[in-house]
Amino acid sequence: MAYPGRLGEAIEVWLDGRRQGLAKASAAMSARYRGGQSSAGVDPAAYLTARLPATHAVNARVLAEVAERRPDFAPQSLADIGAGPGTASWAAVAQWPELGDIEQVEATPAFASLLRDLNAHSGLAVLERAQVREEALVQWAAAPRDLVLASYVLAEVALASLPDALTKLWSASRQVLVLIEPGTPEGFRRIALARAQLLKAGGVIIAPCTHHAACPMAGADWCHFKERVQRSRAHMHAKGATVPFEDEAYSYLVVARHGEAEGGARILAPPEGNKTGVAFTACTEQGLQRLVVPARDKPAFKRAKKLDWGDVWRG
């Protein structure tokens, strides 16, 4: 997926001369993240090459979902928390070109420096004038923004500090807060905690939940989705990969200040179809349900055949 403006070019320029030892740095990065460690020791060149394509694709997918659920939402201002190279900001600018004001909070000096460099060479006026705060969320003097994004950052916040972090993120969200985490049991754990806290705070869940009833995900299962990401040659080389794509698993939560829950059934795994019908597992206000759309219901069957994991079925 292309990055907006001249960011693709800016990344190549930044990487020039920094590609030595990328495979090793990339393996070390994966091990750090798998082990639940922070980005503080991550090589930004490895991140740009081997991690960014997936986090960017997921951000683009989730923000497209926000736009679909709330077509009138037209954010003018954005706070991107744990911005890294600026991933979530780029997806937001592509989704809502009218964004005029961006603040990016990034605690790790190496990433803050990369962020400033890429902003300056992005070819996008809104990023060129973005305010970069080189500090941790806890230090940030939050000013309300229409949209607040925290993409793959809560994993780096200690569980004991999560409630305060969420309170701060929510207090800064004038209209919509988007949280994205890895689609792992640990990533979902943070999303589930956020859901419970933000519902108590009066938030309206836009996605992926279609309702405000208790989350039915329990035990060994966890709510997650997958986004297919094409790998460049550099990406494959950095990862020692043999297939030209990867499926990035993610969990997420979109919470709004106003409105109502969407209703419908969120599909939680790839639907299974044959000549007799389409069947899928979905999350509904009544809990997890196995729904079947029989082929004899021709109009519904026609729609159901196009369904994918992550879509909403409205019957």
Ligand SMILES: C[S@@+](CC[C@H](N)C(=O)[O-])C[C@H]1O[C@@H](n2cnc3c(N)ncnc32)[C@H](O)[C@@H]1O
């Ligand atoms: C995994 S990266 C995600 C970067 C980017 N948001 C993305 O989706 O590609 C996490 C980023 O959050 C930053 N970070 C972690 N904890 C933070 C905190 N408490 N305050 C601000 N930034 C933080 C890290 O330095 C790192 O750049």
